[in-house]
Amino acid sequence: xxxxxxxxxxxxxxxxxxxxxxxxxxxxxxxxxxxxxxxxxxxxxxxxxxxxxxxxxxxxxxxxxxxxxxxxxxxxxxxxxxxxxxxxxxxxxxxxxxxxxxxxxxxxxxxxxxxxxxxxxxxxxxxxxxxxxxxxxxxxxxxxxxxxxxxxxxxxxxxxxxxxxxxxxxxxxxxxxxxxxxxxxxxxxxxxxxxxxxxxxxxxxxxxxxxxxxxxxxxxxxxxxxxxxxxxxxxxxxxxxxxxxxxxxxxxxxxxxxxxxxxxxxxxxxxxxxxxxxxxxxxxxxxxxxxxxxxxxxxxxxxxxxxxxxxxxxxxxxxxxxxxxxxxxxxxxxxxxxxxxxxxxxxxxxxxxxxxxxxxxxxxxxxxxxxxxxxxxxxxxxxxxxxxxxxxxxxxxxxxxxxxxxxxxxxxxxxxxxxxxxxxxxxxxxxxxxxxxxxxxxxxxxxxxxxxxxxxxxxxxxxxxxxxxxxxxxxxxxxxxxxxxxxxxxxxxxxxxxxxxxxxxxxxxxxxxxxxxxxxxxxxxxxxxxxxxxxxxxxxxxxxxxxxxxxxxxxx
Amino acid sequence: xxxxxxxxxxxxxxxxxxxxxxxxxxxxxxxxxxxxxxxxxxxxxxxxxxxxxxxxxxxxxxxxxxxxxxxxxxxxxxxxxxxxxxxxxxxxxxxxxxxxxxxxxxxxxxxxxxxxxxxxxxxxxxxxxxxxxxxxxxxxxxxxxxxxxxxxxxxxxxxxxxxxxxxxxxxxxxxxxxxxxxxxxxxxxxxxxx
Numbered sequence: 001x002x003x004x005x006x007x008x009x010x011x012x013x014x015x016x017x018x019x020x021x022x023x024x025x026x027x028x029x030x031x032x033x034x035x036x037x038x039x040x041x042x043x044x045x046x047x048x049x050x051x052x053x054x055x056x057x058x059x060x061x062x063x064x065x066x067x068x069x070x071x072x073x074x075x076x077x078x079x080x081x082x083x084x085x086x087x088x089x090x091x092x093x094x095x096x097x098x099x100x101x102x103x104x105x106x107x108x109x110x111x112x113x114x115x116x117x118x119x120x121x122x123x124x125x126x127x128x129x130x131x132x133x134x135x136x137x138x139x140x141x142x143x144x145x146x147x148x149x150x151x152x153x154x155x156x157x158x159x160x161x162x163x164x165x166x167x168x169x170x171x172x173x174x175x176x177x178x179x180x181x182x183x184x185x186x187x188x189x190x191x192x193x194x195x196x197x198x199x200x201x202x203x204x205x206x207x208x209x210x211x212x213x214x215x216x217x218x219x220x221x222x223x224x225x226x227x228x229x230x231x232x233x234x235x236x237x238x239x240x241x242x243x244x245x246x247x248x249x250x251x252x253x254x255x256x257x258x259x260x261x262x263x264x265x266x267x268x269x270x271x272x273x274x275x276x277x278x279x280x281x282x283x284x285x286x287x288x289x290x291x292x293x294x295x296x297x298x299x300x301x302x303x304x305x306x307x308x309x310x311x312x313x314x315x316x317x318x319x320x321x322x323x324x325x326x327x328x329x330x331x332x333x334x335x336x337x338x339x340x341x342x343x344x345x346x347x348x349x350x351x352x353x354x355x356x357x358x359x360x361x362x363x364x365x366x367x368x369x370x371x372x373x374x375x376x377x378x379x380x381x382x383x384x385x386x387x388x389x390x391x392x393x394x395x396x397x398x399x400x401x402x403x404x405x406x407x408x409x410x411x412x413x414x415x416x417x418x419x420x421x422x423x424x425x426x427x428x429x430x431x432x433x434x435x436x437x438x439x440x441x442x443x444x445x446x447x448x449x450x451x452x453x454x455x456x457x458x459x460x461x462x463x464x465x466x467x468x469x470x471x472x473x474x475x476x477x478x479x480x481x482x483x484x485x486x487x488x489x490x491x492x493x494x495x496x497x498x499x500x501x502x503x504x505x506x507x508x509x510x511x512x513x514x515x516x517x518x519x520x521x522x523x524x525x526x527x528x529x530x531x532x533x534x535x536x537x538x539x540x541x542x543x544x545x546x547x548x549x550x551x552x553x554x555x556x
Numbered sequence: 557x558x559x560x561x562x563x564x565x566x567x568x569x570x571x572x573x574x575x576x577x578x579x580x581x582x583x584x585x586x587x588x589x590x591x592x593x594x595x596x597x598x599x600x601x602x603x604x605x606x607x608x609x610x611x612x613x614x615x616x617x618x619x620x621x622x623x624x625x626x627x628x629x630x631x632x633x634x635x636x637x638x639x640x641x642x643x644x645x646x647x648x649x650x651x652x653x654x655x656x657x658x659x660x661x662x663x664x665x666x667x668x669x670x671x672x673x674x675x676x677x678x679x680x681x682x683x684x685x686x687x688x689x690x691x692x693x694x695x696x697x698x699x700x701x702x703x704x705x706x707x708x709x710x711x712x713x714x715x716x717x718x719x720x721x722x723x724x725x726x727x728x729x730x731x732x733x734x735x736x737x738x739x740x741x742x743x744x745x746x747x748x749x750x
Contacts, residue, residue: 349736405747
């Protein structure tokens with residue numbers, strides 16, 4: 001006999017943690033399944049208080065690490081500072097029809113432990129964009145549907161930020177903002193003046209606490225976030241949603257549980273439970289529940305749904321849209337330059353946050369030769385010892401020069417919206433299996449013309465804004481961007497009103513199986529240009545509330 | 557933003573594709589007692605003579621002043637571990653060949669090995685090499701390899717300023733800053749170590 005629960009949540013990252021919190025707080029006996037190992041808050045953050053010199057390679061990855069992590073090694077997050085939170089790529093391969101960097105963490109908390117913490121609301125412009133542009137399908141919801149849920153999750157998670165009154169980046173329920181440094185303040189004022197208030201440079205809105213909040217400590221400005229915070233000062237499953245879920249007494253957390261299939265009852269037209277492989281013993285286990293929340297990351301969830309659809313004769317994919325419309329953000333281009341003066345100013349602390357320039361393109365009457373827009377992230381700081389001192393060679397003078405800070409510099413990097421394209425899709429590759437005997441995902445995704453045209457503006461605008469603000473030696477840069485790199489993948493089980501065109505309805509509820517909810521990034525109908533995690537939190541809390549109400553009414 | 561900072565901080569880019577994983581030299585070292593690691597033995601790909609020489613190079617680039625220098629920070633030991641464990645085989649060969657070229661050039665120009673040269677000759681020799689690498693770096697094509705002394709100097713600076721001595725004595729270091737704000741600065745105040 002399968003163990004029975006009221007609810008099953010697949011995945012324990014940002015979305016899964018929220019689902020577990022909301023469902024248990026509303027009284028549902030909930031089983032939270034996580035494919036990786038357990039990570040205990042604080043006690044398992046083994047490198048959190050280590051200093052750089054205590055790492056043999058001072059953070060750099062070794063050839064041995066590269067051998068087991070051929071994908072994770074492609075970018076900086078996989079480092080010696082906390083390597084075990086990034087998957088061994090050899091255990092879980094995937095097929096890249098075109099280059100797609102897939103960064104994954106298999107452990108309790110998922111990427112909520114390593115995320116960038118930038119937290120922005122979407123605006124009405126974003127939710128109505130597809131309908132206005134005639135792109136893909138319309139979102140089944142609007143800003144007003146999500147706004148109260150943004151309020152709700154911000155107040156619990158703790159988002160620091162400034163009130164700006166911008167229509168394209170709605171204000172929220174913020175903790176006090178972090179400080180802009182003096183150069184950022186002055187550049188922000190110049191940009192505001194230069195563009196008559198149509199462009200703004202603001203402090204990043206971040207899920208780092210600027211004051212104690214719900215029993216968690218405030219940010220200590222150490223900039224060691226991605227190793228886990230011993231103060232609980234940034235939002236993660238461990239610091240925030242998991243303790244709340246545990247406190248209800250309704251939660252069962254089961255690590256090492258790989259969900260391979262959603263089991264479907266054809267007579268009742270409902271999911272009846274899930275099939276799990278124990279990652280340590282390879283045993284197969286069945287669990288049953290009245291409602292299932294799928295929160296296993298965009299591509300993790302999509303694999304599970306595709307695999308389940310295969311087994312059930314297509315349930316969950318009657319629209320044919322499952323796995324399609326894969327999006328990410330494109331970035332890694334912009335400009336930087338040197339700031340004259342301010343030699344008598346410096347800063348104290350390591351602020352794990354920066355500036356944000358909200359989108360202004362194709363808004364308020366602006367019209368470009370591409371659709372949608374981009375925002376910028378960046379910051380100003382003084383150069384350190386790694387700068388080149390052209391006039392000095394070696395010895396005492398060089399040492400003395402490098403022990404002092406150098407010039408102020410400032411840089412901004414664009415984060416652009418990517419459109420949903422049917423042909424950017426994932427499928428199951430049945431020619432390969434992973435360590436646990438499961439087929440793997442094949443990813444076929446690329447940036448297209450709209451994105452490439454937008455990138456020209458992302459670079460040219462950055463140069464123009466910095467030069468206009470008096471920055472010297474402004475240099476454009478384009479380091480190239482492949483899908484996956486922003487770790488904002490989304491869209492492969494999109495929401496919509498028509499079951500023939502979408503996988504989920506306005507409540508993240510699967511058209512084909514009303515007791516299945518998918519609330520991670522896979523639900524997104526378009527990508528906007530803001531960092532998406534806050535929206536996943538809001539949609540998850542909203543869907544959980546709906547699911548419990550429906551359950552009470554006997555509608556699931 | 558962290559993304560960009562991390563890239564900016566990375567003064568040395570270690571790239572390329574993996575050819576084969578070597579054994580990890582760092583695993584043979586008791587890192588809890590790193591302070592005891594002297595330069596009297598071979599480390600990874602480096603002979604003990606090369607480690608000794610690199611520490612003298614480090615000391616010449618970053619001399620002891622009112623704060624300890626490159627040698628006290630065990631810069632050569634770090635370089636040996638980093639190159640042996642993290643560099644791609646092709647880059648390891650380039651670096652090790654560079655060390656040989658370094659010694660050959662020193663012998664050719666000054667008649668003896670670097671370690672046997674006086675302090676002032678060591679200084680003059682490295683100034684010559686640094687001017688040479690700067691001229692070369694300016695005119696080289698992007699596909700050309702870096703000058704061997706450029707790589708040595710970059711690793712010395714990395715090793716020194718990320719060491720405990722470099723970060724806390726030469727630079728200022730706050731383990732738990734507790735705040736972020738703009739402060740006044742006057743010439744001579746130290747930069748922050750990270």
